[in-house]
Amino acid sequence: xxxxxxxxxxxxxxxxxxxxxxxxxxxxxxxxxxxxxxxxxxxxxxxxxxxxxxxxxxxxxxxxxxxxxxxxxxxxxxxxxxxxxxxxxxxxxxxxxxxxxxxxxxxxxxxxxxxxxxxxxxxxxxxxxxxxxxxxxxxxxxxxxxxxxxxxxxxxxxxxxxxxxxxxxxxxxxxxxxxxxxxxxxxxxxxxxxxxxxxxxxxxxxxxxxxxxxxxxxxxxxxxxxxxxxxxxxxxxxxxxxxxxxxxxxxxxxxxxxxxxxxxxxxxxxxxxxxxxxxxxxxxxxxxxxxxxxxxxxxxxxxxxxxxxxxxxxxxxxxxxxxxxxxxxxxxxxxx
Amino acid sequence: xxxxxxxxxxxxxxxxxxxxxxxxxxxxxxxxxxxxxxxxxxxxxxxxxxxxxxxxxxxxxxxxxxxxxxxxxxxxxxxxxxxxxxxxxxxxxxxxxxxxxxxxxxxxxxxxxxxxxxxxxxxxxxxxxxxxxxxxxxxxxxxxxxxxxxxxxxxxxxxxxxxxxxxxxxxxxxxxxxxxxxxxxxxxxxxxxxxxxxxxxxxxxxxxxxxxxxxxxxxxxxxxxxxxxxxxxxxxxxxxxxx
Numbered sequence: 176x177x178x179x180x181x182x183x184x185x186x187x188x189x190x191x192x193x194x195x196x197x198x199x200x201x202x203x204x205x206x207x208x209x210x211x212x213x214x215x216x217x218x219x220x221x222x223x224x225x226x227x228x229x230x231x232x233x234x235x236x237x238x239x240x241x242x243x244x245x246x247x248x249x250x251x252x253x254x255x256x257x258x259x260x261x262x263x264x265x266x267x268x269x270x271x272x273x274x275x276x277x278x279x280x281x282x283x284x285x286x287x288x289x290x291x292x293x294x295x296x297x298x299x300x301x302x303x304x305x306x307x308x309x310x311x312x313x314x315x316x317x318x319x320x321x322x323x324x325x326x327x328x329x330x331x332x333x334x335x336x337x338x339x340x341x342x343x344x345x346x347x348x349x350x351x352x353x354x355x356x357x358x359x360x361x362x363x364x365x366x367x368x369x370x371x372x373x374x375x376x377x378x379x380x381x382x383x384x385x386x387x388x389x390x391x392x393x394x395x396x397x398x399x400x401x402x403x404x405x406x407x408x409x410x411x412x413x414x415x416x417x418x419x420x421x422x423x424x425x426x427x428x429x430x431x432x433x434x435x436x437x438x439x440x441x442x443x444x445x446x447x448x449x450x451x452x453x454x455x456x457x458x459x460x461x462x463x464x465x466x467x468x469x470x471x472x473x474x475x476x477x478x479x480x481x482x483x484x485x486x487x488x489x490x491x492x493x494x495x496x497x498x499x500x501x502x503x504x505x506x507x508x509x510x511x
Numbered sequence: 512x513x514x515x516x517x518x519x520x521x522x523x524x525x526x527x528x529x530x531x532x533x534x535x536x537x538x539x540x541x542x543x544x545x546x547x548x549x550x551x552x553x554x555x556x557x558x559x560x561x562x563x564x565x566x567x568x569x570x571x572x573x574x575x576x577x578x579x580x581x582x583x584x585x586x587x588x589x590x591x592x593x594x595x596x597x598x599x600x601x602x603x604x605x606x607x608x609x610x611x612x613x614x615x616x617x618x619x620x621x622x623x624x625x626x627x628x629x630x631x632x633x634x635x636x637x638x639x640x641x642x643x644x645x646x647x648x649x650x651x652x653x654x655x656x657x658x659x660x661x662x663x664x665x666x667x668x669x670x671x672x673x674x675x676x677x678x679x680x681x682x683x684x685x686x687x688x689x690x691x692x693x694x695x696x697x698x699x700x701x702x703x704x705x706x707x708x709x710x711x712x713x714x715x716x717x718x719x720x721x722x723x724x725x726x727x728x729x730x731x732x733x734x735x736x737x738x739x740x741x742x743x744x745x746x747x748x749x750x751x752x753x754x
Contacts, residue, residue, distance in 0.1 A: 357619045357628070364616045367605045374565055374599070376591035376620030376668050432607065 179355055183347035186435040187340075193442075194340050197333075204332040206446055208404060211339035212397055213418075214441030215346045217425040218434065219393035222350060224423070225431035226359065227386045228366030230285075232419050233274075233292030236299050237267045237391040239414030241398025243303065246315045246408045251308070255325045260399045267395030268388050270295075275387040279380050284369075293416065300414040314409025317402065327403045335404040342400060343438075346393050351434055353389070362386055428474050430483025439483050444471075516579055518543045518672055518703050519564075519595075524573035526556075526563050526727075533559040534727040536573070541672070541720075546694070546704045548718030548735060550711065552747075556727035557707040558600055561676050564705075565597045566590040577672065592620060596670035598661040600677045600707075604649035610660055611636065611645040617667035635667035638700070639693055655686040659693070666697060673697065675706040679713055691717060715739060723747075 177184070190211060197203040216238060223229040241263040248259035278291050304312040320326045329335065353359055361382045364372035373379050402408045412418070422437070429440025448467050455463040478485055517540035526534040534556040541547045551557050562568040564575055566587035575583040582590050596617075604613050614632035615625075622628040636642040639659045644652070652660060658678050665673055675694065679687045694717065698704050708714050714721055715735050722732040723744045731741040738744060 356625050357623055360612065360616045360619055360628075363608060364605050367607075368603055370567055370587075371599060371603065371605075372616065373587040374567065374591060374597050375617040375664055376588045377616065378586070378588045 180348060180351055182434045183344075183351040186438055187344040187347055190340055190343050194333075194336050197336065201332055204336050206449055208332060208336050208339055210441050210445045211336070211343050212400060212404070213421060213445065214425065214438040215339070215343045216394050216397040217422045217429075217437030217441055218346055218350060219390045219397070220422040221426045221431060221434075221437045222354075222362075223386050223390045224426055225433070225436070226354065226366065227362040227383065229383065229386065230289045230423070231292040231387075231390070232289045232416070232423070233294070233296030234390075234394050234422055235414050235416065235418040236270065236292070236296035237394035238398035238401070238418055239296075239299060239303065239408075239410070240267050240270060241395035241400075242402040242408040242413040243309060243315075243398075244395075245399045245402035246317055247309060249317050249326060250315060256327050256399065256403055257325075260396060263395045263399045264392045267391040271387045271391035272384060275384045279383050293419070296414065296419060297416065300410050300416075303414055304410045310409070312410055314407060314411075317406040317408075319406070328406070332404075335400070338400060339404075342396065347434065347438075354434065358382060358385060424471065426481075428471065428478070428481055430481025430485075430487070433481075433483040433487060436481055436483035439486075440481070443482065515542060517541060517576075518578055519705065520576040521564070522574050522576075524560070524563060524575065525571045526559055526568060527571045532727055534563070534724075537722070537724070537729050538573075539722050539729075539732055541703060541705055543671075543703055544698075544701070545720060546698050546706065546718045548714040548721035549705065549707045549724060550709075550714050550721055550738070550744075551707075551724035553709075554726075555724040557724055558676060559727075560724070561597060561674055561707060565595060565674060588620075591668050591670075594669075594671035595674065596665040596668045596672070597674035598658075598665050598676055598678060600680070602654075602657045602661045604652070604657060604660055606650060608649055609645065610641065610647050610649050610652065610663075613649050613660060614663050614667045617664040620668050631669075632667055635663045638666060638697065639663045655682050655690070658682070658690065662693070662697070666702065670702060672703045672705060675704060675708075677707055677709060680709055687713070711739065 193207055197207040216234070220231060220234050223231055244263035244266060245256065245259045248254035248262065274292065274295055278288055283291050303309050309315065317326070319328055323329070361372065361377045364375070364377055365379055365382060369379055398413055401413065425440030425444060426437040427440070428444060429438065430436030447470060451463040451466045455466055474482070480488070519541040522538050524534060524537045525532065537560060549557050549560065559568065563570050566582070566585055570583045574581060577590070577593055577595055580593065582593060582595070605616060611629070611632055614635050615628050618628040618631040618635065622631050633642055633645065636645055639662055641656065641659050641663065644656065649660060662675070662678065679690055682690065691713065694704060706718065718735045720733065721735040721738050723730040723738055725747045730747055731738045731744050
């Protein structure tokens with residue numbers, strides 16, 4: 176039991192430690208919040224991309240649905256998170272099922288699926304950017320209310336950090352539970368060979384919709400937390416393609432084959448981006464972005480399996496069988 | 512034969528890709544408990560026929576009944592659930608999974624709980640004699656072992672009818688003989704088998720009845736001995752000089 180949930184437990188404990196360490200400084204807490212929030216969303220994204228082979232480039236759609244449901248729910252109807260979060264989850268669920276049915280019904284795979292999801296999120300981005308009652312491209316402020324607790328409005332950032340620790344832990348444990356049960360096996364089989372999986376009794380459509388729905392709902396909750404944390408939403412930061420690309424980058428750098436890989440990617444790259452901005456951002460304009468891009472290129476070249484892949488291989492090296500077999504192969508090659 | 516209902520009844524099955532007829536008007540019946548053979552040279556439409564039977568391809572014409580129930584038009588996973596399992600000619604295990612996990616995917620169909628599925632995956636591996644390889648990374652298996660893994664996955668779905676697609680091609684004589692024994696044993700345990708095979712000696716060893724395909728058409732059907740003795744079969748498949 177403990178062993179089964181180790182990949183969820185260890186990152187959760189590390190996150191709690193990071194949260195405690197960030198309590199000293201609001202700036203650190205802000206970075207912790209971004210890492211925890213986007214990292215967790217990237218974990219949900221990776222259930223599709225890494226484990227099922229469905230690379231969505233439109234996950235900002237679900238993040239935006241979450242963020243705007245919270246914002247408009249409060250501005251338009253005076254609703255608090257108790258109401259808006261479940262509504263956000265339901266809206267994301269409905270959108271994921273709609274897009275999923277459409278894509279999977281017509282057999283969109285690989286790049287075509289990615290582009291279709293990108294198209295949906297771009298349409299949403301443009302629609303929201305042009306909709307007056309959603310604040311157009313200027314975005315929406317969530318007004319502060321005297322009933323602060325009902326709207327999750329705190330004077331400090333740390334309570335949001337605490338919420339995000341819970342969000343992260345819940346996502347990791349639920350994901351690990353599902354991955355080690357039937358759906359996880361079916362997803363990996365579908366990722367690898369859909370025809371063979373179906374012939375072995377895997378209902379492809381149902382399980383692809385399941386992972387899409389789960390991933391979208393978690394992402395929408397992430398968007399909802401974002402809106403409450405920053406009390407501000409705009410199309411660029413919640414619906415833009417930059418967010419979807421970020422998830423992809425965190426996944427690739429952190430390691431797609433691992434539950435916690437994308438979280439590791441976020442934990443490395445978000446602080447790295449901040450550091451570069453602090454030390455280089457004041458100099459030549461844009462030089463920090465160039466440095467960030469260089470960092471990504473170097474990491475991608477050095478670690479094609481992702482940082483997590485390297486770490487996992489290190490941990491696994493305790494089993495002596497593999498190097499022995501390699502040594503044997505080498506010896507045979509040398510003998511020839 | 513008898514009044515017994517056939518386990519698999521194929522009537523007038525046809526499949527075209529655009530204007531090309533890959534398979535046309537194939538009809539045969541497989542009785543419960545037998546090992547039935549499909550023989551034919553390369554490109555005769557054997558694999559297309561299998562894809563039609565297992566639901567991967569829609570039929571252009573005809574019908575397929577499994578134990579009296581019409582299955583053409585159903586999704587592959589539903590057909591699998593009804594008791595028809597198949598292997599693929601090009602064997603590719605699921606990547607990043609151990610041998611056991613590969614079989615577990617198949618066992619989950621009838622055993623939703625992980626521990627149950629694992630138990631039945633071990634049983635399937637034991638039946639094909641490779642339980643000692645359970646924890647090995649599936650990609651490290653030899654070709655012969657991968658073939659057996661393919662069969663283990665298929666029988667882990669607990670089928671009544673097992674479709675084997677050229678399981679013996681490319682194996683050494685010893686490996687092929689061992690696999691033949693295993694196929695016989697699985698059959699003796701109550702699984703009806705429909706096998707596509709290239710090699711005539713193996714078909715005549717294992718199969719009581721067979722059909723011969725050539726260019727997507729049925730040349731002959733009946734007992735394997737009669738089918739192989741058929742003059743048209745000799746000419747089309749074995750070459751006219753064979754005695």
